[in-house]
Amino acid sequence: MRRAPIVAAALLAGSCSSGAQYAQAIVALVDVSGTYADQRPEVVNVIRKGVLPHLTPGDTLVVIRIDSESYKKDNVEASVTLDVRPSKANAQKLQLANTLETFGHKPLRAAHTDIRGAMMLGAEYLRETNAGRRTMVIFSDMEEDLPRGVKREMATDELKGVRVLAMNVKRLGHDNANPTAYRARLAGWEKQLTSHGAREFKVVLEADKLADLLDEG
Amino acid sequence: MERLYFWPTNPAASLFALWVLSQVFLYAARVPMHRALREVGRLLGGAFRIGARWCRGLAGVAARRDHEMIVEMGKGDTEAKIGREFHRIEGAFAKELARYPDLHRKLDDVVTKVDADFQECATAAPAAPGWSEAVAAVSKMPPNMDATVKKVLEEIQKSAVAGEKKALGEFREATAKKHKILSSMAPAWKELQKLATEVARAVSGALEATKRIDGFMSSYEKVRAADQKATRALGWNATQLFVVSLLVMAVAMGGAFVNFNLIALPMSELVPSGSRIGGMPVATVAALVVVLMEVAAGVFAMEMLGITGFFPKLELLPKSRRRIILTVALGGLFMLACIEASLAVLREQIVESSTALKASLAGVHETAVAQTASSRIPVVGQAVLGFILPWILAMVAVPLETMISTGGHIVLSAATGLLHLLGMICRLGGHGMRYLCEGARHLYDIYIVIPLQIERMVGSGARGAGSSVGLRGQEARR
Numbered sequence: 212m213r214r215a216p217i218v219a220a221a222l223l224a225g226s227c228s229s230g231a232q233y234a235q236a237i238v239a240l241v242d243v244s245g246t247y248a249d250q251r252p253e254v255v256n257v258i259r260k261g262v263l264p265h266l267t268p269g270d271t272l273v274v275i276r277i278d279s280e281s282y283k284k285d286n287v288e289a290s291v292t293l294d295v296r297p298s299k300a301n302a303q304k305l306q307l308a309n310t311l312e313t314f315g316h317k318p319l320r321a322a323h324t325d326i327r328g329a330m331m332l333g334a335e336y337l338r339e340t341n342a343g344r345r346t347m348v349i350f351s352d353m354e355e356d357l358p359r360g361v362k363r364e365m366a367t368d369e370l371k372g373v374r375v376l377a378m379n380v381k382r383l384g385h386d387n388a389n390p391t392a393y394r395a396r397l398a399g400w401e402k403q404l405t406s407h408g409a410r411e412f413k414v415v416l417e418a419d420k421l422a423d424l425l426d427e428g
Numbered sequence: 429m430e431r432l433y434f435w436p437t438n439p440a441a442s443l444f445a446l447w448v449l450s451q452v453f454l455y456a457a458r459v460p461m462h463r464a465l466r467e468v469g470r471l472l473g474g475a476f477r478i479g480a481r482w483c484r485g486l487a488g489v490a491a492r493r494d495h496e497m498i499v500e501m502g503k504g505d506t507e508a509k510i511g512r513e514f515h516r517i518e519g520a521f522a523k524e525l526a527r528y529p530d531l532h533r534k535l536d537d538v539v540t541k542v543d544a545d546f547q548e549c550a551t552a553a554p555a556a557p558g559w560s561e562a563v564a565a566v567s568k569m570p571p572n573m574d575a576t577v578k579k580v581l582e583e584i585q586k587s588a589v590a591g592e593k594k595a596l597g598e599f600r601e602a603t604a605k606k607h608k609i610l611s612s613m614a615p616a617w618k619e620l621q622k623l624a625t626e627v628a629r630a631v632s633g634a635l636e637a638t639k640r641i642d643g644f645m646s647s648y649e650k651v652r653a654a655d656q657k658a659t660r661a662l663g664w665n666a667t668q669l670f671v672v673s674l675l676v677m678a679v680a681m682g683g684a685f686v687n688f689n690l691i692a693l694p695m696s697e698l699v700p701s702g703s704r705i706g707g708m709p710v711a712t713v714a715a716l717v718v719v720l721m722e723v724a725a726g727v728f729a730m731e732m733l734g735i736t737g738f739f740p741k742l743e744l745l746p747k748s749r750r751r752i753i754l755t756v757a758l759g760g761l762f763m764l765a766c767i768e769a770s771l772a773v774l775r776e777q778i779v780e781s782s783t784a785l786k787a788s789l790a791g792v793h794e795t796a797v798a799q800t801a802s803s804r805i806p807v808v809g810q811a812v813l814g815f816i817l818p819w820i821l822a823m824v825a826v827p828l829e830t831m832i833s834t835g836g837h838i839v840l841s842a843a844t845g846l847l848h849l850l851g852m853i854c855r856l857g858g859h860g861m862r863y864l865c866e867g868a869r870h871l872y873d874i875y876i877v878i879p880l881q882i883e884r885m886v887g888s889g890a891r892g893a894g895s896s897v898g899l900r901g902q903e904a905r906r
Contacts, residue, residue, distance in 0.1 A: 233704060259789045268696065295711075296697050297778050301785045308789055 234269040236342035237262060237425065238333035241288070241314075242277040242351035244321035247381055254350040255315035257379065259308050261421040262348070268293050268300045271340045273333065274311065277351055278321030279358050281329035288314045292340070324356045327363035330404075334369050346374045346425060352381040353400055371408035376424060378415045454872065455879035462869055469865025476858030483851030487844045494840035495659060501833070502651040502662040510644045517637045520630070535623055538616045545613050548606075663837060670834040673827035680824040684719050687768070687817040690810065691715045694774035719821065722764050726822025728757040736829045765818040772814030776807045 239262065241254050258274065266272060274289040275281065289310045293300040330347065337345040347370070357363065377397065386393035401412040415421055433442035454461070650658035695718075696711035705713050730736040732754035737743065742753070873880060 233707070233709075256791075260791075263789050264786045297693065298697060298781060301781050304785055305788065 232341065232343040234271065234340070234342045235266070235344040235346065235425070236271040236273075236337050236340040237266075238273045238275060238337055238345075238347045240275050240277050240281075240326070240329045240333055240347065240349045240351065242324060242326075242349075243319040244278055244324040244356070245352070245354075246383065247324075247350075247352050248320040250350065250379065250381060251317075251319070252315045254379065255311045257350070257418045257421065258311055261418055262425065263304050263308060265422050265425055266293055266300075266304065268295045268297055271336075271342060272307065273336045274314070275329050275333050275336075276314075276319070277324060277326055277329040277349075278319070279323035279325055280361060281325040281327075282332050282363075283328075284332075286329065286332060287336075290336070323358040323361075324351070324354060325358070325361060325363065326351060326353065326355045327357075327365060328361070331363065331365060331369060334365075334373060337373055344374075345372055346376060348376045348378050348421070350378050352383055353377060353396055354383060365407045367406070368408045370404055372410055373408070374410045375404050375412045376415050376421070377412070378421060379418065380414055451876055451879055454876045455883075458872070458876065461872060465865045465869045465872070469862045472861035472865070473858040476854045476861060480851045480854035480858065483847045483854060487847035487851060490840050490844040490847060494663075494837055494844060497836055497840065498659055498662045498666065499651055501666065501837070502658070503648065505662075506644055506648040506651060510641060510648065513637055513641050513644065517634065517641075520633060520637070531623060531626070535620070538620050538623075542613055542616050542620070545609050545616075548609055663841070666834040666837045667841075669830050670838050673830040673834070676827040677824065677831060680821065680827065683817055683820055684723075684824075686813070687722075687821060688715055688719050690775060690814055690817070691718060691768055691771045693778055694771040697774060697778070698771075718764060718767070722761065722818040722821045723824055725757045725760045725764065726818075727825040727828070728753060729761065729822055730825040732757060736825050738825075738829060761818055761822055765815045768814035768818055769811045770814075772810035773807055776810055 239254075239258055241251065242248075243251060262272065269292070271292040272289070273287060273291075276286045276288050278286065289307055291303050291307050293303055326349070330349075333347050337347070377400070380397070382393060386396075397414055404412045413424070415424060430436060430439075432446065433439055434445050435442050647658065651662065692712050692715040695715040696709070699711045699714045703710050708716075727736070727738060731738055731742055732750050742750070745753075
């Protein structure tokens with residue numbers, strides 16, 4: 212009989228948990244190199260309309276720029292973890308929208324495309340959040356072009372439990388001439404990312420579907 | 429299958445060889461196999477029969493328990509009703525009997541007054557004895573008399589006439605006085621009538637209560653005697669109550685759900701914690717707790733009002749303490765209702781803010797958003813709903829008590845029915861197993877019909893030969 216309160220307290224303590232594991236963390240990688248640099252305002256629009264409204268208190272959103280050397284902390288354009296109070300979370304969303312708007316109109320254009328560097332940086336941020344659902348949304352043409360001397364070797368569990376969504380993948384000039392090359396490029400990414408622990412790699416064509424995919428987790 | 433072939437290149441021959449082998453083997457094993465199948469049938473049938481008996485026994489136990497429970501419930505209910513009637517009678521009698529001395533005194537006074545008046549009315553002024561006869565004798569005397577005598581007589585006549593006139597006047601005066609007394613008696617009579625009506629009403633009330641008690645007593649006796657009809661009626665009554673309370677509870681659950689949704693979102697503003705309990709955010713748990721607290725406060729309020737009887741200990745408390753608990757419960761409910769009303773207003777503000785944010789993120793012009801959200805009706809509606817719902821939820825204590833008290837009967841009835849059904853299935857299963865094993869035996873025999881026919885032919889041939897040998901032996905002996 213004496214043990215009953217202890218057991219009850221232990222059960223109650225066991226049932227209490229941090230809300231982080233139920234939260235969602237999204238990292239948006241935005242390509243600002245080559246032909247994709249012109250797409251930035253559209254990308255910002257997609258994030259504003261498709262990602263931001265669907266974030267709930269406790270969720271995290273990190274926006275990382277993909278440029279010549281993306282594995283730098285400076286590449287983080289915006290990062291926010293929404294407050295648990297809905298009113299404060301709304302204010303944070305509004306502020307983030309303004310930051311993204313500024314980012315959308317910045318004169319940026321990189322010579323090279325370091326996608327994996329941005330992925331590694333994003334993966335680190337995702338791990339840090341300890342969120343239950345981790346998603347990486349890539350806005351790029353998925354054509355990597357590393358500068359000379361830059362090496363990007365991802366660990367086998369670099370993207371463990373991360374869902375990768377390739378959004379608004381722009382077709383390059385030679386892709387239109389040979390769609391098989393475009394498909395092979397995406398298949399190569401899928402193979403590479405899943406081999407590094409990614410839960411899923413999905414190409415999203417319609418911006419409207421992004422919100423549903425994020426809700427699915 | 430192909431691995432079993434003796435000659436893989438010739439499957440037909442292999443299959444035939446297998447068939448022949450199986451025929452031989454199964455023919456040889458026929459008797460033990462039949463015995464085994466019979467035993468298996470018996471075993472399975474027995475197991476199912478035992479299961480059926482067990483189910484029947486349990487169903488009987490459950491039915492007995494249900495019966496006992498129903499009888500006890502009926503007894504308790506009738507006792508409560510009788511007790512209530514006695515309580516009413518006690519109250520009525522205490523009231524009436526307290527008034528009785530006063531009533532009696534009033535009646536005595538009125539009766540004394542009426543008696544006195546009556547006595548007064550009865551006394552009349554007596555006439556002078558023999559005076560009228562004397563006057564009549566004098567008036568009958570002949571007129572040829574002495575003048576002196578005549579004068580005397582005339583004077584006597586005059587006096588008599590005057591006396592009569594005076595007496596008549598006095599009589600009239602006395603009669604008028606009596607009429608006056610009689611007319612003053614009318615209010616007393618009316619009061620008497622009123623008092624009599626009051627007494628009659630009290631007596632008829634007592635008689636009605638007695639009739640009701642008689643009815644309750646007769647039903648109580650029936651219940652005590654475990655009369656089948658009375659028990660069935662009680663069971664049906666309990667089922668009806670359960671269904672009704674279940675419906676009301678379902679409605680109340682709907683109300684609780686609406687209530688919960690009304691306060692869950694704004695609660696995250698009041699309880700800003702990222703932690704979760706059992707997977708639920710603390711704010712949601714807090715909203716749930718608020719709803720449950722309303723129900724708990726309602727339960728205590730109903731208990732203190734004497735409508736429900738969840739806690740026997742609380743019934744024993746003195747009235748003053750009960751009143752304190754009632755005040756606390758009602759005060760708590762009022763506070764929670766006020767909190768909910770304010771949370772509902774806050775919710776509307778949060779929703780408006782979120783809508784405006786979404787519109788802003790989507791690039792919709794602000795004026796269009798402002799136009800759609802200009803009405804204050806939703807805010808007022810939600811605030812009123814937030815204030816009313818706790819009071820409605822508080823009422824849930826009554827159907828909850830009914831559901832709990834009648835739930836036992838429903839559970840036991842359902843268990844009895846289920847066990848009867850299981851018993852029937854087991855019985856059918858037992859029969860099925862027996863016939864299945866019997867069928868398997870027949871199928872076995874059908875499969876080895878060729879060796880069996882050969883055995884029969886050989887057997888009949890041997891019997892024929894044996895009988896012919898016997899006949900020959902008999903003939904030889906002769």
